[in-house]
Amino acid sequence: MIGKGGFGEVFKAILDDRKVVAVKKLRGNYAKAKLGFENEILLISQITHRNLLSLLGWSGEGSDLLLILEYMPNGSLDKFLWAKGLAHLHKESHFRIVHRDIKSSNILLDDHFQPKIADFGLAMFQQEDKSHVTTKFAGTLGYTPPEYVLYGHLSDKVDTFSFGIVILEIISGQKCTSRSFDASSTNGLLEYAWKLYETKNHMKLVDETMDVNQYKEEHVMNMIEIALLCTQSPASKRPTMPEVVFMLSSDPSFGERQLTRPNFIFNHWRMEIGHS
Template sequence: MKFSSCFSSCFSHPSETTTTDINKQEPQGENDENFTVFSYSELRLATRGFSASNKIGEGAFGCVYKGVLANGSIVAVKMLSIELESMRGEREFVSEISTLTNLKHENLVTLKGCCVDGTRRFLVYNYMENNSLAQILLGGEQNRIKLGWEARQAISLGVARGLAYLHEEVKPHIVHRDIKASNILLDQNLIPKVSDFGLSRILRNNVSHISTHVAGTLGYLAPEYALSGRLTRKTDVYSFGVLLLEIISGQAVVDFDLEHGEHYLVQKAWELYRANRILQLVDPIVGMNYPEEDAVRFIKVGLLCVQERARLRPEMSRALKMLTNDVDIEGVQISQPGLVADLMNIKLGQKTTFHSLYSKASNLESTPSSLSSCS
């Protein structure tokens, strides 16, 4: 079945503009040849009846299962649950299809196909052997991998390349809107793949921003977007900056312990930078034999990306050049980061600054976090 037939049968309910509007003609090129419309029976057989032992992830819209197709291919099957009143889940399903069938990049997840069976929706992806970045960096001991400096560097650069592609090479440009560790998947070679495009939006006709309802994950939300719904590519840049600090430090965005209370990674990085003790942020697991100059540069780029004023943040292509040292950042002034205080402040439209505290709430609009790990 052609993609256009699947598209029209999948989505007959109007909703706000999403990436479904990117390209309403049939996708062209390699991705079109590889896209498959699976039957429900095929996917049921592949996942052994969607058995609990095959479940590898779970999110707000449904579960993800490991499957083996008839040809021997190992896949991840995302089963979406649809909210009939709001059609949440349906919009994300179509957004994911229309985005990924028109994009191809080493650092974006590959969508193999879909399935529509009554009210059930399924998305089929290449299986990622090393789960999500959240799992191997911050998960339980059985899931963690001791990442050295070179691995962290390669993962950071890969994510940056994927975002630069979305922001500047694709026409019209795409804002992902939910960049976080659980949405970065890793293949057997630890090559990062940006995943979960259910919340993504396009910037058509060279517009610089769009206004939309706030969605994403607290801790990664750019303050101006959280407070006003003004979405730009700098929204993703902020999220990437937080992610970069996570990768280097091996610490969660927000942490809590009984003795010291809540800890905020962006705040900690800023304090260490101002105290000229920036290398204390580097994860001890990295060991002692890492290039300190590179580590300082990566942390500084992270802080540049999370500056409170969006106009001061670099574009993704420039951030990538900073990371690779193709753009010298020696002497570049870094201003204080912006933080989202809490969900209540977002609702009240209150301005938040570095001194604000994060909410313990983790999501404004939850989505399945990963194709290969529980969110």
């Protein structure tokens, strides 16, 4: 077994032809697991991209629900760039998909540390002519924006918000819900990052184990600002993922674009939502 979560377990397996694969065994409530199983097959069997994990096969015989996936030997990002995979889901494929559960443990790394987005069990289609749909919340608290947690407003900007949170995690070396870095911060990593931005102390966010020289410092500061752009409220203030890719691949110039303070209200609802 190489992984375990609320969905079930993931195993490393060797097929008869010596091909190494990952087998995801879904468990829990059968009806709910089967829905996620069918959803993942429907979505990832129709899309291919170098930053999206490939589905190699599946089995739904008996009570076992098995997905056979690419084996990613370097595990997940929580143990650069996959932004292009999200941009492909939102704009470049022949239909728009919102992942709904972008987090560091769902970004897997291959032999060459090439990242791929995994776990499409919660993903949903979004109609091109609608800015958002209203649906029941599903995802991971801390990575999801307030309009989705509180009101069920789902759009591709939900994934943009999650992307921004994961970038902050990469830079800081902290989980989004951690409060160990600053006792005065009551709302985790995002509020802490915003406070540092407001006081122009960006670099205080950086993981102490990272060697950041003067040349890299400007790049890291730009990355922090891009992450904060992605986490703004309302959702209309956030860039699209193709815009994020452009900012990451060029020398970002924010010019007149003002950053607005993120909305931290969803953290106060964590206990209520968790027990509903």
